[in-house]
Amino acid sequence: MDLSEDILQYILSGLSTGAIYAVIGLGFAIIYNSTSIINFAQGEFVMLGGMLTLFFHVTLFLSLPFSIFLAVLVATAVGALFERLAISPLKNADPLILVIITIGGSILIRGIAMLLWGKDTYVLPMFSGDEPIVLWGATLMPQNFWIFGITLIIIVANRLFFHHSIIGKAMRACSFNRVASSLVGINVKHTVLFSFAISSALGAAAGIIIAPLTMTSYDVGIMLGLKGFCAAIIGGMSGGIGTVAGGLIVGVLESLGAGLISSGYKDAIAFIILLLILFLRPQGLFVKGDTERV
Amino acid sequence: MKQELLKFFLFTALIGIAPVFIGKGYLINVFVFVGIYTILAVALNLLLGLAGQISLGQAAFFGLGAYISGVLTATHAVNPWLSMVIAVVTVGIIAFILGFPILKLKGHYLAMATLGMGIIVYIIFNETVDITGGPSGLSGIPHLSLGGIIFNSDLKNYYLVWFFAVTIILLSVNLAASRIGRALRAIHDSEVAARIMGVNARLLKVQIFSISGVISALAGSLYAHTVTFISPTSFGFNVSIELLTMVIIGGLGSIYGSFLGAAILTLLPEFFRTFQDYDIIVYGLTLIVITMFMPGGLVRGVPLLFRSLFKKEPMPQSNEKRG
Amino acid sequence: MLKKIITSLCTLCILFTVASGVLAAEPIKIGALLAVTGPPSFLGDPERNTAVMLETQINNAGGINGRTLKVIIYDTQGDATKAVQAANRLIKDDNVSAIIGPSTTGETMAVIPIVEAAGVPLISCAAGIKITEPTKKWVFKTAQNDSLAVERIYDHLKKRNINKIAILTVSDGFGSSGREQLKLKAESFGITIVSDEIYGPKDTDMTAQIVKIRGSKAQALICWGTNPGPATIARNAKQLGLTMPLYMSHGVSSKKFIELAGDASEGIILPSGRVIVAHMLPKSDKQKKSLLAYVNNYKKHYNVGGDHFGGHAWDAVMLLKGAIERGGDAPDAIRKELENTRNFRGIGGIFNFSPQDHAGLTKDAFVLVTIKNGNWTLVK
Known part of the structure; x- marks a missing residue:
């Protein structure tokens, strides 16, 4: 096993984790752009995705694809409900106030999940077997390819939605200028609701595709949410390719840091590099003047 | 100003006689922690409420203060008061140096940078096992003592911690009312306008960041010497978030609001213990409800609530952001 | 009237005795x-x-x-x-x-x-x-004590003539205490730690650490952590085709670990309290x-x-x-x-x-x- 094979392994593993961060990061960015809120409950939807799929599949004996569908549906509903009950009643509040509400929401959702499913860790079956696949000397699980594939689909769908559908375009308009958007007849309230629904669905999807590899429990959301948050910020809170790149960068940096430098300091290494980049480019990595935000 | 002074004396008197009502039970111990968190919340409020600069890594300074104090006294047998001074000064310098690159950033980039700072420091606490004791913590930190009095009981610690807390509050109220405070508020409202008016925005922001760090380090040192044991979990990301919650629930920019926020968030879990497994749900719900119904923070929300109760006026939606 | 007083006195008496009984x-x-x-x-x-x-x-x-x-x-x-x-x-x-x-x-x-x-x-x-x-x-x-568990593992390694090991510990109290003991006891058993890696309690992928260990001269891997981390490590090790024997700590001695790691748990050796093998113990066992x-x-x-x-x-x-x-x-x-x-x-x-x-x-x-x-x- 020579070094280049090892490095390929680090990069591929890092890309796989990074893809998850990217999807979670997209959720952060979408809500941020329509409301200026950093939604600290985002990680809990990742948890809900995994736990709900598990519940439908293992407890209710539904087929895996149907369970996944239901899990995304329920998580989306929870996200929309949260927006209706806790975010939308406070129309003109300072975004910071709303951030605290999302912190409360995340504690609440985590608490309910703990009561419903207990504190144990559970494992979701792999989507298609567990025979490792060898790729130029590096090995990956079939599930890694599911992660790459579904992430790609999500990115493309996201792009199509925001650039070619009328709702998506309206949401983009809102993120540029809310007042102007409402003047041309866009219902700003609806776009906020949509942004919460879409982010929850994205979070849940990330949680589902990662659960067979990494297992899931009521408290997995905290750390994954944090990493996704980093991805979104590195991407300049863009709802597009910036955040995806951000997620992949965080994932690969972590993996290379652990493999080549020190596994104890791997998160610190990733953050130090990110901070250095930020210090050199205070306006963000992928911002070239006036670019798209959604 | 006179009104401010009256408010301060009233508050100090209240804190002074509070132990009579709190009694000798465990509650007095909880109020020691309320004091420590009040200092921390005030520190963050100077940065966030006054200067409008967010920090998601405040626990880093808290932890650095605690660890510098703890390691110096427990491992190197340095005098506790001296170690407290060293801790505070060192953190002040670190914050000043870090402040220049970090505060160049704005908005969510600033949030990210401070968050990263907090996580890096947390990892250092965990990984430098030979110095900090790593995840299993550092024990054997001595209590503070003054002229033969050893601060080893809850009541003594209460007065020790609150002596510092009240002093910090007085200094902060003065700072907010001073020329510097006005300049900081100007930066908060519009940095560009403040610059045009001749405010050295960059230096001022770094200075307030450093002051905030110094105050947090003081709280850390007090924590180390009252609990006599420290471990990294007390200074993690969740603590930074909890501090942010205290400041916002109390009321952005209000020094006494920070006390209310710290008190509520430290006392609530104690009262919710009786709910057993449901306490986490009740806690989350309470957080949401308080913020929803008092978006201006407790310090503005509670008086509004009373007014609307007694005058039967509809409760106004508070859009006011700072006071 | 008198009757009333007597009855109430009686009730009081009864109450009193009951109360003192409770006391x-x-x-x-x-x-x-x-x-x-x-x-x-x-x-x-x-x-x-x-x-x-x-x-x-x-x-x-x-x-x-x-x-x-x-x-x-x-x-x-x-x-x-x-x-x-x-x-x-x-x-x-x-x-x-x-x-x-x-x-x-x-x-x-x-x-x-x-x-x-x-x-x-x-x-x-x-x-x-x-x-x-x-x-x-x-x-x-x-x-x-963690040291007792470490000694059990080292005894076994010695029997198998293994003297170069890699350790992979979690960065929390449990892992760091284990890591300390593993390092402390190694010398007296003639064992050298050639690779000393760490993972975070909420990490989701440990392939990087295992690849690094695979490239070292270690003859066995000891992992010190609690669920779910070690289960992920067992699965990652299987994915990467790690051939060296894998040891775990008593931190995973519950059925949950086998459930989580699945096939990847086969052949893993760990020290444990007797509780998980209670029914297999000989009758003479005092516990x-x-x-x-x-x-x-x-x-x-x-x-x-x-x-x-x-x-x-x-x-x-x-x-x-x-x-x-x-x-x-x-x-x-x-x-x-x-x-x-x-x-x-x-x-x-x-x-x-x-x-x-x-x-x-x-x-x-x-x-x-x-x-x-x-x-x-x-x-x-």
Whole structure:
């Protein structure tokens, strides 16, 4: 096993984790752009995705694809409900106030999940077997390819939605200028609701595709949410390719840091590099003047 | 100003006689922690409420203060008061140096940078096992003592911690009312306008960041010497978030609001213990409800609530952001 | 009128006697500081369940010396600050006679100054060697020292002529304590650690560390952590085709680990308390009776077999019960009787406390087990 094979392994593993961060990061960015809120409950939807799929599949004996569908549906509903009950009643509040509400929401959702499913860790079956696949000397699980594939689909769908559908375009308009958007007849309230629904669905999807590899429990959301948050910020809170790149960068940096430098300091290494980049480019990595935000 | 002074004396008197009502039970111990968190919340409020600069890594300074104090006294047998001074000064310098690159950033980039700072420091606490004791913590930190009095009981610690807390509050109220405070508020409202008016925005922001760090380090040192044991979990990301919650629930920019926020968030879990497994749900719900119904923070929300109760006026939606 | 006065006097008398009767049977209060939620809930949850189960069981059997037992449990969430607050509450407001827990070493170290100052016996359920070394007047513990587990593994490595190893430990209290002991004991067994890697408690992918270990000269890998991390490591190792033998710590000695790691758990060797292999023990084993009683009882209440960690709480409560039965519930008497405890057949092992030894266990507290066909087998 020579070094280049090892490095390929680090990069591929890092890309796989990074893809998850990217999807979670997209959720952060979408809500941020329509409301200026950093939604600290985002990680809990990742948890809900995994736990709900598990519940439908293992407890209710539904087929895996149907369970996944239901899990995304329920998580989306929870996200929309949260927006209706806790975010939308406070129309003109300072975004910071709303951030605290999302912190409360995340504690609440985590608490309910703990009561419903207990504190144990559970494992979701792999989507298609567990025979490792060898790729130029590096090995990956079939599930890694599911992660790459579904992430790609999500990115493309996201792009199509925001650039070619009328709702998506309206949401983009809102993120540029809310007042102007409402003047041309866009219902700003609806776009906020949509942004919460879409982010929850994205979070849940990330949680589902990662659960067979990494297992899931009521408290997995905290750390994954944090990493996704980093991805979104590195991407300049863009709802597009910036955040995806951000997620992949965080994932690969972590993996290379652990493999080549020190596994104890791997998160610190990733953050130090990110901070250095930020210090050199205070306006963000992928911002070239006036670019798209959604 | 006179009104401010009256408010301060009233508050100090209240804190002074509070132990009579709190009694000798465990509650007095909880109020020691309320004091420590009040200092921390005030520190963050100077940065966030006054200067409008967010920090998601405040626990880093808290932890650095605690660890510098703890390691110096427990491992190197340095005098506790001296170690407290060293801790505070060192953190002040670190914050000043870090402040220049970090505060160049704005908005969510600033949030990210401070968050990263907090996580890096947390990892250092965990990984430098030979110095900090790593995840299993550092024990054997001595209590503070003054002229033969050893601060080893809850009541003594209460007065020790609150002596510092009240002093910090007085200094902060003065700072907010001073020329510097006005300049900081100007930066908060519009940095560009403040610059045009001749405010050295960059230096001022770094200075307030450093002051905030110094105050947090003081709280850390007090924590180390009252609990006599420290471990990294007390200074993690969740603590930074909890501090942010205290400041916002109390009321952005209000020094006494920070006390209310710290008190509520430290006392609530104690009262919710009786709910057993449901306490986490009740806690989350309470957080949401308080913020929803008092978006201006407790310090503005509670008086509004009373007014609307007694005058039967509809409760106004508070859009006011700072006071 | 007179009749009325007489009846009310009579009622008063009756009330009084009833009240004094109740007073005489005032319950014995024991406090428990357990991480029921939070990251170490894998410890605190079974410990809480066990304590609650024992409370009912002891009271149904007539209590301790005819008095009911009351266990007051506070959740510490694995946070030292919260543990300190809760310990103060137990001592000052609830006036407990003794305390069991906390669940983790860090929290235990944080509350030791409090119980030492107040003079309340504490039986910790955490494993850190610092807790009872040096011996503290009021502090005991039931969890086996990590060093005992390390010695078990190193003994086995020596038998297999393995002297170059890699270690992969989690960056929390459990992992760092294990890492410390692994490094400390290596030399005396003639073992060199050629690769020393770390992973975070919430990490989701450990392939990078394993690739690095694969490239080192290590002949075996020892992983020190608690679920779910080690399960991920076992799966990653299988994915990467790691051929060296894989050892784990007692941190994963529950059926949950086998369930999580699936096929990847086959052949993994770990030291464990006897509780998971209770039914396989020879009849001559002194602990077998306690173990089977505990496992079956736990199963009846919570639908899963009792595990290693819940066992720490079982030992703590039963040690206290024994001490109180012999000497009453005054804190000092409890402390003295705990020190006089000999040959207590517990879940974690056979305890022999003394004024010098407040941990009370030997290397025999651990057995080596391996996983075969999805079940535990004793390693001979």
